[in-house]
Amino acid sequence: SQQGEEDPQALSIQEGENATMNCSYKTSINNLQWYRQNSGRGLVHLILIRSNEREKHSGRLRVTLDTSKKSSSLLITASRAADTASYFCATVPEAGGYNKLIFGAGTRLAVHP
């Protein structure tokens, strides 16, 4: 079963706009990761945020984590057509999860020129 749920399921924006995707999860986590997938191929790791962190930045990406609400958000600023992809959040359980990733169903982002 999938732990994370992304919201929205699909997002359509214009180039230059910001895109925000949200993720909710159910159980306590060791960390939460965001991945990008282009055209149903391999996943590309974007950012990892640990359970004791609240915010992380990487280039045009900003991730926040609220463990009290069991939620995270991914913000892509100044989006480009090349950002068109599916974005997934994935959690690593706090207990006994080793490095097992539990994915949500993803958000499909379309950035129009």
Place this chain on the structure above:
Amino acid sequence: DAGVTQSPTHLIKTRGQQVTLRCSPKSGHDTVSWYQQALGQGPQFIFQYYEEEERQRGNFPDRFSGHQFPNYSSELNVNALLLGDSALYLCASSQGLAGGSKQYFGPGTRLTVT
């Protein structure tokens, strides 16, 4: 430095047949995990191998089995294929079992069962 590689890229099989998918981890990685991704869904964890042993298993039937070799490469075997096994199969490698280890994914093998 080669990343994670998977073979074959695409595969078409008939119901009831058996299939073997292969994965070579990124250089320096010793842990391999397998995921199944149905169309329009997020990946689902199948199992994870470390030191040639299955360390964790997701909610998949025994028809799904695997192996890890001394060089850390891995195989995923699926017996008695069902139409519902049609999916993208992803392999991910990492260093060790620690929960904070970053995982690197291969391009996947797309399996179609007819």
